[in-house]
Amino acid sequence: MTYLSLLGLVGTAALTACGEESGSGAAGADVPVAGVTWLPVSVTIDGKSYDAPPNSEARVVFEPGSDPAGGGKSGGTWGCNDNGMDVKIKGSTLEVTDRISTLMGCGEPLEVFERKFGAAIDGKHQVRLSDDGKTLTLTKAEGNGDRIVLSSEPRKPLVGPKWKVTGFTVTDGPKRKSREVKAAGEAFLRFTEDGGVSGNLGCNSFRAKATTAKDGTVTFGEIASTRRACMGQAGETEKLMREVLAGKAQYELGQKELSLTAGDGPSGPVLNATAE
Incomplete structure (x- = not known):
């Protein structure tokens, strides 16, 4: 293209x-x-x-x-x-x-x-x-x-921008084949100077603690969120976001891109986002 x-x-x-x-x-x-x-x-x-x-x-x-x-x-x-x-x-x-x-x-x-x-x-x-x-x-x-x-162009910092979630890379089956899952709803994250993160999981709003380390990891605390029932693709988006935000994740920054890899390594989902 x-x-x-x-x-x-x-x-x-x-x-x-x-x-x-x-x-x-x-x-x-x-x-x-x-x-x-x-x-x-x-x-x-x-x-x-x-x-x-x-x-x-x-x-x-x-x-x-x-x-x-x-x-x-x-x-x-x-x-x-x-x-x-x-x-x-x-x-x-x-x-x-x-x-x-x-x-x-x-x-x-x-x-x-x-x-x-x-x-x-x-x-x-x-x-x-x-x-x-x-x-x-x-x-x-x-x-x-x-x-x-x-x-x-300077890279966007982790803290400050609104990171709009665009999709996920997930693995399926014993061969760990990758597939792309497009995010649904208004899913986004925003990291704050006081060590927090908030946003939307796809249909529910959330907030949690987020502690970054020099080794390129961020550790998320317990998620507090609204409790709407999430069906279909919005529900899948929320499920994958919760997996990524459960505990420690590896993060990588591009110029306007953010990826968060769940702490269970190559088999875990990867969240992909862009700065708005």
């Missing part, structure tokens, strides 16, 4: 293709730029630098892969239009091809930055990642030093 099809925008997109062949790239492992949401900081074209407009929603993701119709798994917005594109990463070389974009008028200053960024992003680039992994610089492999500077 393409980036723009996820947004439901393929039907209104216009194609932009750079038409270059893939290069061999530098020796060694691929530069780890995939799986990160990158925020445009500036773009330099013909020696002139343009800063990303303040308070813009500009962001880019690079996911290697392509789609015959153009607009692969990678994309983002750097003005007011949504873009999809194919990306190849090899060593320290990143190539963008077959970019497609919606065609809304943005107005200045968004339109100027969007036009300059779009001109710079197409084609082959030499990739440089800062030592802390927070700053990414893409320099055009051919040209006069045209480049793009991006910064990584």
